[in-house]
Amino acid sequence: MLLDVTQILRNQDEVLNFDEKISLDNKEFKQERIEFKEPVYAKGTVKNVGGVLVLEMEVSGSFTTVCDRCLKEITGNVSFSEEQSYVKSESEEKGEDALYLTDKKIDLYDLTIKGVFANLPSKNLCSEDCKGICHKCGADLNLEKCKCKAEDDWNPQFEILKGLFT
Numbered sequence: 001m002l003l004d005v006t007q008i009l010r011n012q013d014e015v016l017n018f019d020e021k022i023s024l025d026n027k028e029f030k031q032e033r034i035e036f037k038e039p040v041y042a043k044g045t046v047k048n049v050g051g052v053l054v055l056e057m058e059v060s061g062s063f064t065t066v067c068d069r070c071l072k073e074i075t076g077n078v079s080f081s082e083e084q085s086y087v088k089s090e091s092e093e094k095g096e097d098a099l100y101l102t103d104k105k106i107d108l109y110d111l112t113i114k115g116v117f118a119n120l121p122s123k124n125l126c127s128e129d130c131k132g133i134c135h136k137c138g139a140d141l142n143l144e145k146c147k148c149k150a151e152d153d154w155n156p157q158f159e160i161l162k163g164l165f166t
């Protein structure tokens with residue numbers, strides 16, 4: 001998804017509005033076990049501020065993933081705002097965080113996917129108090145109490161203390 005900024009590069013203070021649906025490449029999210037079944041929305045403006053193009057946008061979307069604890073399929077959301085400035089590639093004065101424009105175009109896809117990665121939730125849980133699955137028998141502990149539970153409840157500190165005094 002490339003935004004053509006030829007027009008606004010010509011005039012100071014000129015603004016370009018955009019409102020785009022961006023389909024993300026799900027191969028990128030394989031490791032995160034995340035899938036964007038629907039495109040994300042990117043809405044914003046690019047303004048020519050003294051030859052520097054300042055882009056501001058809001059991105060939002062939802063994805064399908066699995067609960068980190070019980071592996072149930074759940075939907076997660078990502079939403080963030082992003083700001084990025086761009087200068088012409090011939091331009092000498094490149095601000096610290098500015099990027100160079102290639103062919104008078106802004107790569108909206110690139111900016112969006114970077115932002116999505118940076119703003120993914122660190123945890124994906126079906127509910128805050130999800131009990132997860134038993135690592136021994138695989139039972140979903142939200143639905144049932146498995147038989148291994150009793151063994152897991154022994155107190156390791158007590159065992160250590162017992163060792164000290166015998």
Ligand SMILES: [Zn+2]
Binds near residue numbers: 067068069072131132
């Ligand atoms: Zn869960």
Ligand SMILES: [Zn+2]
Binds near residue numbers: 136137138147
């Ligand atoms: Zn179990």
